[in-house]
Amino acid sequence: MQVIALCRFSYPAEGGFQVEHDSLAERVAYLNAPARLEERFRLFETICLPALRAQTDPDFSFVVLTGDSLPRHARDRLKALLADLPQARIVTRPPGPHRRVCREVLNAARDDPGAPCLQIRHDDDDAVAVDFVAQLRQAATDCAGLLARHPRVAFDWQAGFVARPGPEGLAAEETFHPYWGVAQALYVAGGTRQGIMNFGHHKVARFMPTVTFSDAPMFVRGHNAHNDSRQKPHVAPVTLPLLDAEGEALFRARFAIDADHVRRVFSAA
Template sequence: MRVQMLGLCRFSYLGGGGYQVGHDSIDARRAFLYHPDRLARRWFWFENVTLPAYLAQSDPDFTLVIMTGPDLPEPYLGKLHDLARDVAQIKLELIPPMEEHTAACMAAVAPHMDAKAEVIGHFRQDDDDAVAFDFIKQARKDFALMRRLWRNRGRLCCDYSRGVILKGTGQGVTVEPWIVYNTGIAQPIYLPPELQRTAVHFQHWKVGLSMPNVMMTGPVMFARFLHHDNDSGAIGAGYRWPAEGENWEKLLAKRFRIDLAALDRGARGFGLPGAARARWGT
């Protein structure tokens, strides 16, 4: 069975919906998203948290679509063009502002859906979080075990719920071990290509209303980074897993190719405050 693994990463996309932080006009949103200081931070997180594991995936048979606006300021638009040119698995889609967020996401993903695939494993990827270096390999392997369950409904979610929460402030980066339900990271949704839907069409925190949802708690599969620029910043429903004596620098390097010392220096250099939101970091 041909399973295509297809992800979507939105990099400061300017459009309606898709955000918890609201703005009164598109000009206000553009000023917020494209502020030079914010973009400098977002690119640093993207380069140091998100990208390393995708560049090192043990199964290279995947596509990651990066979606942004055609007016994304330089040098970041040029950097994304360079990345898509140099990395075969990364595709860049420039989508003009659209009011309906799911329609914009579909416009970005649709050109890359493989009509010959029997199943597409859609996944969403924030530009400041990470999946493990073997995420694609594990997702494809585990789907083979769940194939009969998928056939019953023609849709299936696999929630890799064991991960780490990184918290970045002006004092540096801390690491906490968490099992979090349906966090949206490392959470592939398997759909038939003719359905013409992506992962963002389903609210990740209540995906069980739409399909069977299998929770996998084995390997450490996600790293979520909480910092001042988060749209949400809440950890979500879950609990800690035992990690006494864990060497976080070693684990992050092994599973995510993240350099914790470099990330810590970056957070200190940016002088990040904790976000002023009631549920940030909890």
């Protein structure tokens, strides 16, 4: 069964942001601001991509949706970061309604729209465990009877870490958070066009059966200054402890995230 992960990288959608802007031009300017783009690239390089390269099951598609307003130098940098990930494909689209554009991009990525697939939403500052694709496929196999009776079924891994990378390395702590959107996937039946980006990640249980897992840590939720959810007023700061050597070893083994790599990238001028 085809596995497709969709990642939006500074795509100026109409809707889809918790913080709104007065105009499309203002949103584009915000997304493409040099300081913000630099942080997104560092997060993408050190947090998001390592585990995708290290997946124990490499049979998946990684679709990166970006806007046609992304500056040329940023587009070139994005291509360079993805050059050694053969599963990756960059899709450039003009601004449009968030759900419609994401639905179109996901459906265009399906090898056979008449066949079922597994769809993943994946932010550019988050990570999944190196066995996530393998565990997702196993879950779909285990739930074959359920999948046969429903056009959509959600899978949600609820244990993981919140982490903030920086010049000193990784500050992180364990968390348990149901339906957070990271390490979440949808089974989508053949011929069904609405997929994972057509439903709020925290509301999927209202619209379809869900299967949840809480054993091994399966995600890293990136915590940084440009989180969309942290732009609103009165958001409380989160204090995270710096990982010790044992914690850094766990992140390397479970998520392929190397604290030394984080320190190098975030210490660069």
